[in-house]
Amino acid sequence: MIPDSSGPTSRIYFSQRLRLHYVDWGNPGAPPLLLVHGGRDHCRNWDWVATALRRDWHILAPDLRGHGDSQWSPDGSYSMAAYIYDLAQLIHQQELAPVRIISHSLGGMITLRYTGIYPENVHKLIAIEGLGVTPRRMVERAR
Structure with missing residues (x-):
C-alpha cells in the first residue's frame, strides 16, 4: 500500500508507567x-x-521521555538505562524487531547501546553523532 500525503498519526505507549508518544507514518506492510x-x-x-x-518503509518516530508530547519522568529519571528500556518497550509492544533504526545525538547513544544489548532485534543501525565515552575516558574509568 502506498501511503497518502497526509501527516503521521499520533500514538501512545507505556513504559515504566510513563505515557510516551510516537508518530506512525503508516504503510504497516513495509519493513519497519x-x-x-x-x-x-x-x-x-x-x-x-x-x-x-x-x-x-513503515516509519515510527518516538518522543523520548521528557521530550515532545511524551510525559516527564515524575522521579526525574533520565538515565541511559531508562531511555534504553523505553525504546525496548516500543520495539516489543509494536513488534518491530528486527528493526532498522536511524538516530541522532542522544538518540544515537540510546540506540547504539540498545543494539549492543539486543543485537537480534536490530537489522541495521545508522547513528548520526551518537556521542559516547572517548577512548581516554574509557581508560580513566578502567583504572
Missing part, C-alpha cells in the same frame, strides 16, 4: 524503520526524512 531524535528535540524533527522514505 525507527527514527530516534536527539536531546532537546522531538519526533517531528524527522518529518522531512519520513516524508521522503514513507513510500518504502
